[in-house]
Amino acid sequence: MVKKLGFSLIELVVVMGLLSLLMLAISSTMLMSIVSSNRIRTTTKVKQAGNYAITQMQGTIRNAKSISSCIPGSSDASITLVNPDGDQTQFILENSQVASNSGSYLTPDNLEASLFSVTCEPSATDPTLIKISFSLKSKLATERQTGNPTLHFETSVNLRNE
Numbered sequence: 001m002v003k004k005l006g007f008s009l010i011e012l013v014v015v016m017g018l019l020s021l022l023m024l025a026i027s028s029t030m031l032m033s034i035v036s037s038n039r040i041r042t043t044t045k046v047k048q049a050g051n052y053a054i055t056q057m058q059g060t061i062r063n064a065k066s067i068s069s070c071i072p073g074s075s076d077a078s079i080t081l082v083n084p085d086g087d088q089t090q091f092i093l094e095n096s097q098v099a100s101n102s103g104s105y106l107t108p109d110n111l112e113a114s115l116f117s118v119t120c121e122p123s124a125t126d127p128t129l130i131k132i133s134f135s136l137k138s139k140l141a142t143e144r145q146t147g148n149p150t151l152h153f154e155t156s157v158n159l160r161n162e
Helices: 009-062
Strands: 066-071 078-082 088-094 097-100 111-121 129-138 151-158
Touching (some): 009 129, 009 151, 078 111
Antiparallel strands (some): 066 078, 088 097
16 A cells, blocks of 8 residues: 555645635634724714813803803804803804814814704893703714714703802
8 A cells, every 4th residue: 555645636725715714704803803993993082072072161151150142053053151250252163163262172173063052041141051062973984884973962051150
């Protein structure tokens, strides 16, 4: 009986086919992991930016001496406050960003703010409760909507220094 050394062609083709399937499964798992990681990172950045903007507005409104102007609604909505030092602070949607005093943006450049609305209760002329809401999403265009979520932020603030 003659002993053959090496592998036959069929054995090599079968092993290569199995390795190809294994590599395909591993690469698709890695790709899904990267996509999921990017989506989570983007969502976290949007949430942090929105929470920062909401916190800044809450603190300023809560400590305001009075409200000098409240324009409710969703288009051209704004609120102007009189600070304890007598200066005025205005919150408005400007260039797809939430702005304070039209020069300081509360949301970063790489995020797009929309649906900014202000509600003043019990009336726009003498409010004691201010409701502010807006939506944020990343400006980076993605092919899938799931990779670029739009998060909605909302707060209600009572004036402290009436």
